Amino acid sequence: MEDKRLLFHVCCGPCSIALFEELKTAYTEVVAYFYNPNIHPEAEYIKRRDVVKQLCEKAGVPFIEGPYNKEHWFALTDAYKANNEGGARCKICFDMRLEEAMRYADEQKFDIVATSITSGRNKRADVINPLGNVWAETYGLTFLEADWKKGGRQEKGIQLAKEEDIYRQEYCGCIYSKLVREKKIKEKQ
Numbered sequence: 001m002e003d004k005r006l007l008f009h010v011c012c013g014p015c016s017i018a019l020f021e022e023l024k025t026a027y028t029e030v031v032a033y034f035y036n037p038n039i040h041p042e043a044e045y046i047k048r049r050d051v052v053k054q055l056c057e058k059a060g061v062p063f064i065e066g067p068y069n070k071e072h073w074f075a076l077t078d079a080y081k082a083n084n085e086g087g088a089r090c091k092i093c094f095d096m097r098l099e100e101a102m103r104y105a106d107e108q109k110f111d112i113v114a115t116s117i118t119s120g121r122n123k124r125a126d127v128i129n130p131l132g133n134v135w136a137e138t139y140g141l142t143f144l145e146a147d148w149k150k151g152g153r154q155e156k157g158i159q160l161a162k163e164e165d166i167y168r169q170e171y172c173g174c175i176y177s178k179l180v181r182e183k184k185i186k187e188k189q
C-alpha cells in the first residue's frame with residue numbers, strides 16, 4: 001500500500017462502484033470528490049449524487065461534494081452544444097472537472113488524483129488522461145492514469161450495479177446528451 005492521499009473524482013455510481021475497494025487497498029487515504037456540474041437537470045444531479053454518497057458510506061470512503069456551478073459549464077460549452085458525444089464539448093467537460101478536482105486536491109494537500117470518468121463505455125482514456133496530466137503538472141500533483149474499463153472492471157461494475165440495484169442513468173449527463181437519448185427513443189417508437 002502506498003502511503004499517499006488520493007482524491008478520487010467520481011462522476012457517478014455505475015462508473016465508480018467497482019473501484020472503491022481497489023483504490024482503498026492501494027492508498028492509505030481515499031476521499032471521493034463529486035464535482036459534476038455537467039449533470040442536468042438538477043433533479044438528475046441530486047439522484048446521481050445521492051447514489052455516490054450511499055456507495056461511499058458503504059465503502060467507508062469520505063464523500064465531498066463540489067460546487068454545482070452549472071452556469072460555468074454552460075458558458076464553457078455553449079459554442080459546442082450541437083456536438084455529438086465524444087466531440088469538443090466532451091473534452092471541455094472533462095477538462096473542467098479535472099481542473100477543479102486538481103485545484104481542490106492541491107488546496108486539501110492530496111498527493112494523487114484519479115477520476116472514474118474513463119470507466120464510461122464511450123469515454124476515451126487517450127483523451128482524458130492527457131488532460132489529467134496537464135492539470136497535475138500545473139498543480140504539482142500526480143494524476144493516476146487509467147482506463148478503468150479494462151482489466152475486467154467494467155464487467156465487475158455492471159455486475160455490482162445490478163447486485164446493489166443502484167440507479168443506472170440512461171444518458172451521459174448534460175442536457176444535450178439527454179435530448180439525443182430522448183430523440184433516439186422516439187425514433188424507435
Ligand code: SF4
Nearest residue numbers: 090093172173174177
Ligand atoms: S455528453 Fe457527457 S461528457 Fe459530453 S459534454 Fe455532455 S455530459 Fe459532458
